[in-house]
Amino acid sequence: MTSPTKRDVRHAARALRARLAAALDAEPGRREAAAEAIAATVLGFVPDRARVAAYVSLPDEPPTDRLVEALLEAGHEVIVPVVLDDYSLEWTYAAPGAVGDRATVTRRPRDTHDGSEAGWLGLDALSTCDLVVTPGLSVDRHGTRLGQGGGCYDRALVHRDPAAPVITLLHEGESSEADLPRDDYDLPVDGWVTTTGRLVRVTPRVTAPGSSG
Numbered sequence: 001m002t003s004p005t006k007r008d009v010r011h012a013a014r015a016l017r018a019r020l021a022a023a024l025d026a027e028p029g030r031r032e033a034a035a036e037a038i039a040a041t042v043l044g045f046v047p048d049r050a051r052v053a054a055y056v057s058l059p060d061e062p063p064t065d066r067l068v069e070a071l072l073e074a075g076h077e078v079i080v081p082v083v084l085d086d087y088s089l090e091w092t093y094a095a096p097g098a099v100g101d102r103a104t105v106t107r108r109p110r111d112t113h114d115g116s117e118a119g120w121l122g123l124d125a126l127s128t129c130d131l132v133v134t135p136g137l138s139v140d141r142h143g144t145r146l147g148q149g150g151g152c153y154d155r156a157l158v159h160r161d162p163a164a165p166v167i168t169l170l171h172e173g174e175s176s177e178a179d180l181p182r183d184d185y186d187l188p189v190d191g192w193v194t195t196t197g198r199l200v201r202v203t204p205r206v207t208a209p210g211s212s213g
């Protein structure tokens with residue numbers, strides 16, 4: 001028996017995501033509660049006066065609007081990506097309460113992107129972040145993350161500060177009990193936070209400020 005390819009696993013993960021996202025919208029208040037739960041949990045382990053990399057979520061994804069808002073309210077700096085045509089990520093400051101439309105996943109031509117313009121922080125901006133919050137379809141117990149397939153975060157995470165935790169946001173029920181397919185360029189994450197506010201640590205890098213782990 002051959003092990004499933006990323007493509008197969010991604011296909012199944014997308015179907016599960018569609019079901020879980022629909023369930024969030026089936027009952028009034030559930031989406032808002034999920035957004036709040038994610039924000040409360042991440043705020044619990046973000047270092048003081050941090051610079052945090054987050055992203056603007058799409059309708060099916062665990063919502064990041066409250067997270068971005070709460071981080072900004074607490075005085076942290078928040079940056080979010082846009083994607084260039086070679087699937088590299090460029091970074092800019094987050095606007096409070098932003099909710100994603102397709103613009104956050106629409107590739108921009110690199111030759112017309114002038115990174116020297118005010119507001120762009122550079123392709124290596126993750127090197128300046130104290131915490132990186134990534135999207136993803138699933139994560140397994142080793143921290144192997146399955147993304148949308150562009151390899152955007154694989155490229156971007158090369159620049160991260162190795163001391164800064166990387167966590168993925170998942171709907172509750174999306175983490176994988178089976179080991180996910182992994183390539184050499186896949187960079188593992190340190191844990192994940194779910195739409196019920198559950199934090200699962202893969203490495204001891206994710207700790208509450210002032211705690212020993």
Ligand SMILES: Nc1nc2c(c(=O)[nH]1)N(C=O)[C@@H](CNc1ccc(C(=O)N[C@@H](CCC(=O)O)C(=O)O)cc1)CN2
Binds near residue numbers: 056058061105106
């Ligand atoms: N909310 C959110 N933002 C995110 C990600 C994500 O997963 N979620 N990304 C996680 O990596 C990055 C974008 N990843 C991308 C991966 C593939 C394509 C892509 O193939 N785009 C097609 C059209 C897509 C469409 O409109 O449906 C294209 O531009 O031709 C674009 C972005 C950065 N921002």
Ligand SMILES: Nc1ncnc2c1ncn2[C@@H]1O[C@H](COP(=O)(O)OP(=O)(O)OP(=O)(O)O)[C@@H](O)[C@H]1O
Binds near residue numbers: 145148185186
């Ligand atoms: N550091 C890198 N530099 C250049 N290309 C890379 C790098 N890392 C991964 N890639 C390319 O990205 C493509 C997609 O990788 P993969 O299927 O693992 O995406 P993913 O991790 O699921 O997506 P994402 O990171 O966007 O969430 C692969 O073809 C791979 O060759």
